[in-house]
Structure formats: C-alpha cells, structure tokens
Amino acid sequence: MIRSIPRPVVRANQVVIFVTSVLTIVTGQALLLLIPLIANLLGLVRFNPIMRIAALCLRKPKSSYIPEDVDQQRFNSYIAIACLALSFVGFMLGINAIGYAFSAMVAIASGIALCGFCIGCFLHFQLKQWQYRRSLSK
Helix, strand or coil: CCCEEEHHHHHHHHHHHHHHHHHHHHHCCHHHHHHHHHHHHHHCCCCCHHHHHHHHCCCCCHHHCCEEEHHHHHHHHHHHHHHHHHHHHHHHCCCHHHHHHHHHHHHHHHHHHHHCCCHHHHHHHHHHHHHHHHHHCC
16 A cells, blocks of 8 residues: 555645745745754654644545655655755855755745646656666666
C-alpha cells in the first residue's frame, strides 16, 4: 500500500510557505521564514506541525481526499528546506539579494503548486526517469 497524505494537508503547508515567503519579501522580516523552515525540518522526522494541525481540521475521513505521495512530498520538502534556509542565511549575513532571490523562488514554486502544477513533482519525475534510463545502460 502506498503511503499518502490528504491533499488539503499538503495545501495547508504550501499556503504557509507561500504566505511567509511573500510576507518576507514585502516586509524584509526574515524571521518569518523560520515558521515553514522549522515545520518542514520537523517533517523530516514525521512531525510537521502545520500538517498535523491541518490534519486535525479535516472534516471527512482521510481516505476520502485526493492522496499525495509521501515520498514525493518529502522530496518537495527537501527543496523547500534548502531554499528557505538559503534565503534565511542570506538575510542574516546581510546578502539580501540571496535572501530575496530564494524567497522569491519558494514563493513562486509554492504559488504555482497551489494553482495545480508542482515544480518539485516535475523535478522528482525527471530524476526518477534519469535514474531509470541510467540503470538500463549498466
């Protein structure tokens, strides 16, 4: 059985990433990035508080929602963590161009994901295709 996460739970995480990234760009308050950064870091040990709270708010049984693959979401989380961390570090080191650039990348990617196209999913698929083709040539 494939482990999955209900789509509304994933969307809640995406909304928090999007909102905090946009607010950071608008206000210059880099500390806002710690909210999704810490939540997604905790998600690596299977405790993302944003997703936990969202799961508590589900009105129907989890199985009735469109499922999102756990491994795919973990891959997306790695990308988000890297970008959020680079953005935060850029701001803290006074290299605002890096801070804004990575915040913008995260905001754009999460915004597009909320519209229905997951860039991380596309990258994950391409990586898996490349690994498969490479395995055939051995």
